[in-house]
Amino acid sequence: MKVLSGQLLLRLTCVITLLTGVFLSPVLGAHRDHGVWTEILWAQDHFEITHQLHLADALTLLDALDASASLESLKGQALIALHLEETFSLESEGAEGSTKTIGAEIDDDFLFIYQEWYGKKPLVEPKFSLTALNLIYGATRATIHYQIDELNELIHVSQASSETHSSTSGNRSAR
Numbered sequence: 001m002k003v004l005s006g007q008l009l010l011r012l013t014c015v016i017t018l019l020t021g022v023f024l025s026p027v028l029g030a031h032r033d034h035g036v037w038t039e040i041l042w043a044q045d046h047f048e049i050t051h052q053l054h055l056a057d058a059l060t061l062l063d064a065l066d067a068s069a070s071l072e073s074l075k076g077q078a079l080i081a082l083h084l085e086e087t088f089s090l091e092s093e094g095a096e097g098s099t100k101t102i103g104a105e106i107d108d109d110f111l112f113i114y115q116e117w118y119g120k121k122p123l124v125e126p127k128f129s130l131t132a133l134n135l136i137y138g139a140t141r142a143t144i145h146y147q148i149d150e151l152n153e154l155i156h157v158s159q160a161s162s163e164t165h166s167s168t169s170g171n172r173s174a175r
Helices: 006-029 055-065 074-087
Strands: 035-043 046-054 088-091 097-107 110-119 127-130 140-148 151-159 171-174
Touching (some): 046 055, 046 088, 055 074
Parallel strands (some): 035 140
């Protein structure tokens, strides 16, 4: 058996390293966006609001709010629900209302926070703000499914600051 020369061994090592990097880069680069998915549906006299957070984001957020709380506990879920209540707003001209948190639960890999918004039915599309994850990740993205009467939209809102954003400032697409 021949002994490989130092230069040939170096080339072979470089080729193997390069090929490993090429084949593993899509796997290593794959990751999940940090954001909140929110459903806002008009139900006769109020909005039913459901916020959905991936458990990994919920755990990190809870750690920032209270490192001693457990996500499985009522206290942990309540802390996140209260944080969402503080960082979510729905505003519409001529239709003032108030948001009330009604519950939270873990289902599969997600934490769901349930709220209701009571007020006058909006005549124009509201402005939304949802900056719950900005505490841990800086600017994040909120995806809002908004449905009232015949209007049914999927709205992507970049949350670079705590300002209220109109859906017209995000990318809108009918669903």
